[in-house]
Amino acid sequence: MYEGARSLYHIQFILWRAKKKVQNMKALVFSDSHGTIRYMQDAVRAERPDLVLHLGDVMRDARALMEAEPELRVEYVCGNCDGFSAQPDEKELVLSGRKILMTHGHLYHVKSGIGFAVRNAIDRGMDVLLFGHTHEPLVDRQGALWIMNPGSIRGWGMTTYGVMELEQGKTDCRIVRVL
16 A cells, blocks of 8 residues: 555656656747748758747648658648638647747738737737738847747748747747848
């Protein structure tokens, strides 16, 4: 009896410790690929991320990336150029203990300003807001909220993507210019 109780306690302790341990993670953030996956594949090979987050326009590119890189976890939402879809317009994720809001941004009218999207993310207790739609890269902070628009990875004009690194309770977001 004592041995069984001790084993149960040991298992509970291991589970508690695993919950407390925060895993480091590197995510690439893409948006507005509009039919091009070449630059996403190049970035994946160069950066070796744990995860890819695609913010829409067009989500079939996210699915093509999943087929090309089957071992890679890819999360995606639909954008205004994705038509009617069962795929959600936004997603909430918890990564390494951080709450992430993924959206294309069109439903928040980000081309007219990001205030509505930022207020929504803060009200929902998010740590990171990721959006696209404007094709203009942005990394900013408002209080504790990280805000990132990775720009467009489409391959004409300025081509950019975002990198989000989550390490030991610290978040860092940056933009990488491809072209």
